[in-house]
Amino acid sequence: MYDFVIVGAGSAGCVLANRLSSDPKIKVCLVEAGPKDSSLMVHVPLGLIGMMHSKKMNWRYYTEQEPNLQGRKLFWPRGKTLGGSSASNAMCYIRGHAQDYNEWDALGNHGWSYEDVLPYFKKSQHQERGADAYHGAGGPLNVADLRSKNPLSEAFIEAANQAGHAINQDFNGKEQNGVGYYQVTQINGKRCSAAVGYLRPAEQRKNLTIITDALTTKVVFDGQKAVGIEYLKGGEMQTVRAAHEVILSGGAINSPQLLMLSGIGDKTELNQHKINVVHHLPGVGKNLQDHLDVLAVTRERTFHSVGFSPVALLRSVKGLFDFFLFRKGNFTSNIAEAGGFAKSSPELMAPDVQFHFSPCFLDNHGLDLWTTTRHGYSLHACNLRPKSRGVLKLRNSDPTVPPVIEANYLENADDVKALVKAVKMSREILKQPAFDHYRGKEVFPGKEVQTDEQLEAFIRRKAESIYHPVGTCKMGNDEMAVVNSRLNVIGVAGLRVVDASIMPTLIGGNTNAPTIMIAEKAADMILTDLASQRIHSNTLETDYA
Numbered sequence: 001m002y003d004f005v006i007v008g009a010g011s012a013g014c015v016l017a018n019r020l021s022s023d024p025k026i027k028v029c030l031v032e033a034g035p036k037d038s039s040l041m042v043h044v045p046l047g048l049i050g051m052m053h054s055k056k057m058n059w060r061y062y063t064e065q066e067p068n069l070q071g072r073k074l075f076w077p078r079g080k081t082l083g084g085s086s087a088s089n090a091m092c093y094i095r096g097h098a099q100d101y102n103e104w105d106a107l108g109n110h111g112w113s114y115e116d117v118l119p120y121f122k123k124s125q126h127q128e129r130g131a132d133a134y135h136g137a138g139g140p141l142n143v144a145d146l147r148s149k150n151p152l153s154e155a156f157i158e159a160a161n162q163a164g165h166a167i168n169q170d171f172n173g174k175e176q177n178g179v180g181y182y183q184v185t186q187i188n189g190k191r192c193s194a195a196v197g198y199l200r201p202a203e204q205r206k207n208l209t210i211i212t213d214a215l216t217t218k219v220v221f222d223g224q225k226a227v228g229i230e231y232l233k234g235g236e237m238q239t240v241r242a243a244h245e246v247i248l249s250g251g252a253i254n255s256p257q258l259l260m261l262s263g264i265g266d267k268t269e270l271n272q273h274k275i276n277v278v279h280h281l282p283g284v285g286k287n288l289q290d291h292l293d294v295l296a297v298t299r300e301r302t303f304h305s306v307g308f309s310p311v312a313l314l315r316s317v318k319g320l321f322d323f324f325l326f327r328k329g330n331f332t333s334n335i336a337e338a339g340g341f342a343k344s345s346p347e348l349m350a351p352d353v354q355f356h357f358s359p360c361f362l363d364n365h366g367l368d369l370w371t372t373t374r375h376g377y378s379l380h381a382c383n384l385r386p387k388s389r390g391v392l393k394l395r396n397s398d399p400t401v402p403p404v405i406e407a408n409y410l411e412n413a414d415d416v417k418a419l420v421k422a423v424k425m426s427r428e429i430l431k432q433p434a435f436d437h438y439r440g441k442e443v444f445p446g447k448e449v450q451t452d453e454q455l456e457a458f459i460r461r462k463a464e465s466i467y468h469p470v471g472t473c474k475m476g477n478d479e480m481a482v483v484n485s486r487l488n489v490i491g492v493a494g495l496r497v498v499d500a501s502i503m504p505t506l507i508g509g510n511t512n513a514p515t516i517m518i519a520e521k522a523a524d525m526i527l528t529d530l531a532s533q534r535i536h537s538n539t540l541e542t543d544y545a
Helices: 009-022 045-053 096-105 116-124 151-160 195-199 251-261 267-272 316-326 415-429 452-462 512-545
Strands: 001-005 027-032 125-126 141-143 178-180 208-211 216-221 225-233 236-248 292-300 338-340 353-358 376-383 391-394 404-407 441-442 495-496
Touching: 001 141, 001 225, 009 251, 009 512, 027 236, 096 116, 116 125, 116 512, 125 292, 141 195, 151 178, 151 338, 151 353, 151 376, 151 415, 216 236, 216 251, 236 251, 236 512, 251 391, 292 415, 292 452, 353 415, 376 415, 415 441, 415 452
Parallel strands: 001 027, 001 236, 027 208, 125 141, 236 495
Antiparallel strands: 178 338, 216 225, 225 236, 292 376, 292 441, 338 353, 353 376, 391 404
């Protein structure tokens, strides 16, 4: 019997495992579907390319055919190992805009304003530049400047500045707008995933049990109270019990899927799959949001590519020596070295476009980067605040079968207009003098694509996810809310959701740092509630005596 059972050892689960087990009197069990994070692909930053291919450490989900994207099924990679997606992402440390969290608070989620969450961002962080009003030092998550910067990334920053974008040294400080190098979650040139930062220091604690390669199949209830989970490991079904709470930290896909498999969701859908209804909660799986992204790609003119290409990577003997001996060089790159934020219209209160610049020829998620003979550079642009909403549903009652993901991209016409503007901004940057030495032929969108109508057709043909799904167990107090502001699942006891699925609206940026913040704040709330329960229990015992 454990006090807490945490499902999912991703970014949120690792934080919770560390913080809850810091009290030796609290017994914690952490259950992860994937393997241990022992692969070099996890810890060598450039290994993120290989992580996209891994079937062992990546869920490799696909959406259904997207009606507004020419019926394409979009690839959704999600981490499946200790550290979750923080073990396979591009390591960009971005929090979003202050306005995002103030909106959460305005929606009725009191305690989630920017002023409320900033202390938890700081608590989680060890900023190598040092602490200040916006940054913390001494936290588990190491945030560093890049050790290797490609010349093409420097050209991007210069070109963006020539196009009128301000230089910004800190996207997480007073001002988000502008361009520059991303800071990364790395330490000593290696990836600092949530597992590295939070789980490694805690995994030897006697009161923390970590179970890997174990697929959780359902939450076990005693009436309306969650009392444990069932999981499948090595072909055998096993049960683990929780005295206080079961906490779901599986992410925006796995957490709502597990809730529905356990009988919490829309009763009509659950009945269709012959799942016993524990509690009718129609918002489970709804409110799905993601950042849709469009690439502008240019060939390099120079014969000897300075970007990441097979020719450049053939020089990897030096790169390997640089990495393993000095922790520097190409292998410390996160690929998306530079980028920034911009407003598509000056009257906006916050940036609505984010750029990620990659010094390589990218297409199809970089899945063919190792085999392509093309040299080039690529500029991602995404719409930060999409209005379209999707849904996640069960395919059937088998927990080993991936759910139905209907992202419903571009359902709202405003999202199309926003991406057309974003592509135009990318093109404006890429045509600046800073790229004259490198610029070859424009591959995407291509010189034949000029009008707004042609750009829209190009977007529908080529746009892809940039891997930020959220919102499927949204926090709120309306009829579609799944958790309250303390992240308790509404209508049942002993069950919380702590991960990106609780976000009521998508934040303006990468979602990993905000997920870690959510877990830091949740850990404080959980420990506060536990202390209150113990005081109440002791009072009752004293009164009874």
